[in-house]
Amino acid sequence: MMAPGRILIKRKQLLQKVPLGERTILELERAGKFPKRFSITARAVAWDLNEVDAWIAQQQAAAVPQPAPGIKRP
Template sequence: MARVLTESELKVPGRVLIKRRQLLQKVPLCERTILNLEKRGQFPRRFTITSRLVAWDLKEVDAWIAEQQTAARLPGVPQAHPVPRRPSK
């Protein structure tokens, strides 16, 4: 699921990685929903920093948010990556 940063990726100037807490402040989804979206390729994939720490590329997350905003503004067009809803009981 998580990807490992390569040497060349570590050298990208200006790359900003955000941890889980920062991601959850930026994206108003629960951790489970984010994980499910990642598994389906509908959300930026996390990077493995250490065995206990993962992070996301801020530019990728911002691009995903912009994509969601653009899709929401188009009349009559469903969201690019709809979040599945659980059936109500």
């Protein structure tokens, strides 16, 4: 049974939220570096939105700051 307040997203929603290709997401999932999809029916899969949001926050926290466009590094 699903926990109250849990939101599931399907592939199309995931790809709008995470700017990665399907193959990259699959490879990250297989490596244990991205939230795992799970079957909601025999033909449909979904991801837990909270897990995806937590992954995005983790990536943001670990990101190396990038210079603003047009500014050269010393």
